[in-house]
Amino acid sequence: xxxxxxxxxxxxxxxxxxxxxxxxIRSGMEIVATHPKFYWRDQCKPGTEWARFTRKTxxxxxxxxxxxxxxxxxxxxxxxxxxxLGMGRHWHFFSVLGWILTGLVYFILLFxxxxxxxxxxxxxxxxxxxxxDLLTYLSFNLPPLLPGQPLDAIQKLTYAFVxxxxxxxxxxxxxxxxxxxxxxxxxxxxxWGGRQSARNLHLFGLLIFIGxxxxxxxxxxxxxxxxxxxxxxxxxxxxxxxxxxxxxxxIAAIVAVHWAATVxxxxxxxxxxxxxxxxxxxxxxxxxxxxxxxxxxxxxxxxPEHRVNGKPPDSDGYKVMAVHNFADWRLEVGGLVExxxxxxxxxxxxxxxxxxxxxxxNCVQGWTxxxxxxxxxxxxxxxxxxxxxxxxxxCFLTMQDTGRDDPSAEGxxxxxxxxxxTVARQSxxxxxYEMNGEPLPIKHGAPLRLRVENQVGFKMxxxxxxxxxxxxxxxxxxxxxxxxxxxVFYDKNVEI
Amino acid sequence: MTAVLRWTGLGxxxxxxxxxxxxxxxxxxxxxxxxxxxxxxxxxxLLVTDQALARGVxxxxxxxxxxxxxxxxxxxxxxxxxxGRRPGWALGSLASAATIMMYVVSRVWGLPDLPLLVRxxxxxxxxxxLALAAMFLGLHFSVMTGLNVAYPDRRDWHD
Numbered sequence: 098x099x100x101x102x103x104x105x106x107x108x109x110x111x112x113x114x115x116x117x118x119x120x121x122i123r124s125g126m127e128i129v130a131t132h133p134k135f136y137w138r139d140q141c142k143p144g145t146e147w148a149r150f151t152r153k154t155x156x157x158x159x160x161x162x163x164x165x166x167x168x169x170x171x172x173x174x175x176x177x178x179x180x181x182l183g184m185g186r187h188w189h190f191f192s193v194l195g196w197i198l199t200g201l202v203y204f205i206l207l208f209x210x211x212x213x214x215x216x217x218x219x220x221x222x223x224x225x226x227x228x229x230d231l232l233t234y235l236s237f238n239l240p241p242l243l244p245g246q247p248l249d250a251i252q253k254l255t256y257a258f259v260x261x262x263x264x265x266x267x268x269x270x271x272x273x274x275x276x277x278x279x280x281x282x283x284x285x286x287x288x289w290g291g292r293q294s295a296r297n298l299h300l301f302g303l304l305i306f307i308g309x310x311x312x313x314x315x316x317x318x319x320x321x322x323x324x325x326x327x328x329x330x331x332x333x334x335x336x337x338x339x340x341x342x343x344x345x346x347x348i349a350a351i352v353a354v355h356w357a358a359t360v361x362x363x364x365x366x367x368x369x370x371x372x373x374x375x376x377x378x379x380x381x382x383x384x385x386x387x388x389x390x391x392x393x394x395x396x397x398x399x400x401p402e403h404r405v406n407g408k409p410p411d412s413d414g415y416k417v418m419a420v421h422n423f424a425d426w427r428l429e430v431g432g433l434v435e436x437x438x439x440x441x442x443x444x445x446x447x448x449x450x451x452x453x454x455x456x457x458x459n460c461v462q463g464w465t466x467x468x469x470x471x472x473x474x475x476x477x478x479x480x481x482x483x484x485x486x487x488x489x490x491x492c493f494l495t496m497q498d499t500g501r502d503d504p505s506a507e508g509x510x511x512x513x514x515x516x517x518x519t520v521a522r523q524s525x526x527x528x529x530y531e532m533n534g535e536p537l538p539i540k541h542g543a544p545l546r547l548r549v550e551n552q553v554g555f556k557m558x559x560x561x562x563x564x565x566x567x568x569x570x571x572x573x574x575x576x577x578x579x580x581x582x583x584x585v586f587y588d589k590n591v592e593i
Numbered sequence: 594m595t596a597v598l599r600w601t602g603l604g605x606x607x608x609x610x611x612x613x614x615x616x617x618x619x620x621x622x623x624x625x626x627x628x629x630x631x632x633x634x635x636x637x638x639l640l641v642t643d644q645a646l647a648r649g650v651x652x653x654x655x656x657x658x659x660x661x662x663x664x665x666x667x668x669x670x671x672x673x674x675x676x677g678r679r680p681g682w683a684l685g686s687l688a689s690a691a692t693i694m695m696y697v698v699s700r701v702w703g704l705p706d707l708p709l710l711v712r713x714x715x716x717x718x719x720x721x722x723l724a725l726a727a728m729f730l731g732l733h734f735s736v737m738t739g740l741n742v743a744y745p746d747r748r749d750w751h752d
Contacts, residue, residue: 133612144750148615155752166752168612173603236715 099211101246103332107212110203111329116351117196118306120188123176123355125303127185130170130178132163132462135300136293139457140400141464147297160540163406163462164505176355177362180507182461183586184362187373190593193271194380200264215246216257226250239320247328252316259309263302270299276459277551277592280390280525283457292457292465370577370586378590385592390525390550394455399533400466403458405540407512408503410496410560422536423544430478432565433488438481442544445530449477452527454550461553461587470548472529476522478564484518488566491521492573493547493558499580508584514558515570515578515589516549525550528561553591555581610740618744621736625743626671628729629685632692633667635722636660644718646707653706659695663688677745686733689726696723 133150136142143155151168155161172178176188207213223243227250230240240249248256272278273295279286289295317325323337326344334340362369409415418426423442431437440448453471475491492515500509520526527548530537537543542559549556556579570578578589598604615621638644640660643652666688673681696719698704703711714720735741742748 143752144748146750147617148613149750150612150614152612157751161752170612173601174609232717235717235720237720238715 099214101212101215103247103328104206104210104212105332106202106206106210108329108332110199110206112347112351113199114196114203116354117192117199118310119351119355120176120192120358121196122303122307123174124185124188124192126170126175127178127181128189128463129300130168130175130180130185131182132166132460132464133168134166134464135297136464137290137297139291139293139398139465139467140402141293141404141466142400142402143404160408162408162503162505163404163460163464164503167462167505172359172363177359179363181362181366181586183581183588184366184369186461186588187369187377187586188358188362190377190380190588191373193268194377197268215248216253216260218250218253218257223250223254227254255309255312259306263305263309267299267302267306270295270302274299274459274463275385275593276457276553277385277388279457279459280392280551281388283392283394286457292459296463366586367575370582370588374588377588381588381590381592385551386519386590388551388592389523390454390456392454392456392550394457394467396455396469398467399455399469403466403468403532403541404460404464406460406462406554407497407506407559409539409543410498411502412496412498415496415560419539419543426544426562428545428561429563430482430566431563432492432567433485434566435483435485436481442530445473445528445545448473448481451531453531454525454527454548456525456548456550459553461555461581461591469533470527470529471531471534472527472545472548474524475526475528475547476524478528479518479521482566484566487568489518490515490567490570490578491518492565492567492570493561494563494565495558496560496562499584506584508580510574510580510584512558512560512580513574514547514556514580515567515573516547516552516556517590518566520549520552523549523551551592553593555579555587556591610738613740614748615741616748616750618742618747621732621741622674622744625682625685625729625732625736626674628725628732629667629674629688630671631725632689632722632729633664633671635718635725636663636667636692639718640664646709650707650709653704656704656707663692666691674743682733682736682743686730689729689733692722692726693730 129150134141134146135148136146138145151166153166153168155165167180167182169180170178175185177184207216226243230249230251233240234251240251242249243253246253270289273286273289274292279292286292286295289298321337322344323341324334327334327337327340330340330343330347418424426442428440428445429437430440451471452474453469455467455469458466458468479491492513495512497503497512498510499506499512516526525548529542529546529548530544532538532541537546542557542561545561546559547557547561567573570576574580575583577583577586579587581587582589595604637660640657646652666684670681670685670688673684675681699707699710700712700714703709732741736743
């Protein structure tokens with residue numbers, strides 16, 4: 098049998114894994130902070146949480162939205178901390194790519210070199226042996242190692258569980274939270290009991306990981322910090338003193354990376370947004386962009402109370418239009434098109450047959466609701482106005498002035514979002530003027546909002562007043578492709 | 594000191610329990626009952642089998658009384674908790690605290706007529722009952738601080 102030693106690839110991947118997994122944990126905490134409430138049902142009805150990790154209580158006597166519920170966690174537990182969801186997402190998705198690549202290299206080499214024998218049990222006798230090991234640990238003693246192997250029986254079973262079950266479980270439950278995956282494969286989300294159930298399971302997986310790391314460290318200390326670190330650094334036990342010293346140097350280096358990532362994210366968020374976003378963007382475009390919604394939830398599944406993010410325009414002009422059922426509202430469609438047009442709400446209704454879709458809405462914060470949206474397919478609008486060849490994006494300008502209307506949001510100015518023309522042509526991209534069979538409510542974007550079912554909610558601009566077909570977006574706002582991208586450093590494409 | 598705690602973020606970390614609230618009254622109750630019944634069941638087992646002592650060593654009468662009391666308290670605590678009476682939790686904590694205290698005292702200083710217990714830590718069932726008792730105390734503490742809520746109490750979250 099292969100000698101179960103500590104080859105260089107195993108040692109390197111171990112420490113790289115430590116870096117990525119700690120980055121994942123901290124950035125995951127940042128994502129939790131933005132909506133620190135956990136539900137079992139996808140409706141996310143307020144008050145039905147099984148857990149909340151916040152001290153905030155929302156008012157009973159005035160309108161609040163989910164931005165008000167966002168919590169500020171310390172940088173010690175979250176990356177970067179202090180309500181920086183955009184940065185947390187960039188680090189989480191960047192780290193998960195690094196973690197998966199590290200894992201792939203590890204798994205390939207594990208099986209190619211025969212080192213898998215150290216983890217995969219091939220005799221039922223390992224279970225009674227593991228039970229005896231457990232009793233030995235409860236006696237505050239150390240059990241014997243398996244013959245010719247670096248682990249005892251209970252350690253071997255635990256590593257097998259973490260490597261072959263827990264790690265894939267985290268990837269699969271994380272994937273189940275992607276709007277694009279949910280849209281294209283609704284059965285996959287149901288497999289986990291729903292989107293919020295997948296979020297819960299992802300949290301439980303995180304807690305098990307944290308528990309494993311704690312026990313792992315206790316085990317290393319109990320069996321011999323110097324000896325085991327010598328094996329994991331040098332591959333052999335020669336100088337335990339050096340191994341101990343070097344183990345702390347490596348840990349300090351990992352802490353330094355965390356510190357640098359935190360400081361950079363808090364002080365130079367745009368740099369982080371550009372650098373990490375560029376890495377993640379490729380994976381998103383390749384894997385998630387082509388996924389088109391096939392959702393068709395039943396009317397019984399519609400959320401009685403569809404949650405909302407963002408507050409309506411607080412201007413006299415908007416209020417007057419609202420009082421008159423938006424009879425005076427006009428939608429201007431222009432930019433790089435052959436036929437610039439202006440539409441009333443009635444024009445949009447008469448333009449072509451109404452499309453209706455019952456879908457799961459994914460907020461970037463993590464909550465979900467199920468709603469029925471009806472309106473004009475965006476691809477029909479595209480065909481109607483005929484974009485010029487140089488048009489590559491569509492910019493949706495809204496009546497919301499964020500500084501005036503939404504004090505909870507960081508930043509100010511007219512809210513806008515940009516989507517790729519290819520996304521605008523996807524069948525699920527809708528200009529919605531109805532919700533649940535009624536005219537679109539004000540808080541959900543009346544008179545017109547965007548629906549893009551393979552993206553998270555903030556891309557779906559509400560209270561739209563103008564649509565521009567453009568060749569680039571670098572000159573709009575801060576040039577990042579949307580108000581949230583400009584001000585809170587989210588990614589432009591958000592299929593996850 | 595306050596400045597250091599604030600500057601390092603440690604102050605916030607220490608007070609992090611104030612950010613944690615669970616809403617599982619029945620789960621909390623069930624878990625509490627399982628833990629306290631586990632403590633009681635182990636004491637009943639020790640009473641019946643004399644396994645707490647070395648083979649051939651007669652169990653002093655007071656130890657049998659202690660095991661019996663512990664078992665009865667745990668059972669009463671579980672029944673009281675199930676019927677929604679708060680003293681049940683207090684009784685459970687009392688039984689758990691007594692378990693931990695008696696075990697530690699017996700291993701550190703010994704018990705009357707039982708000096709053989711001193712430094713006898715390598716006893717898996719003892720470690721296990723210690724863990725159960727500690728977990729019950731932790732759970733009861735979490736209920737008292739509001740981190741958890743136990744049936745029949747409920748959360749009143751409107752938001």
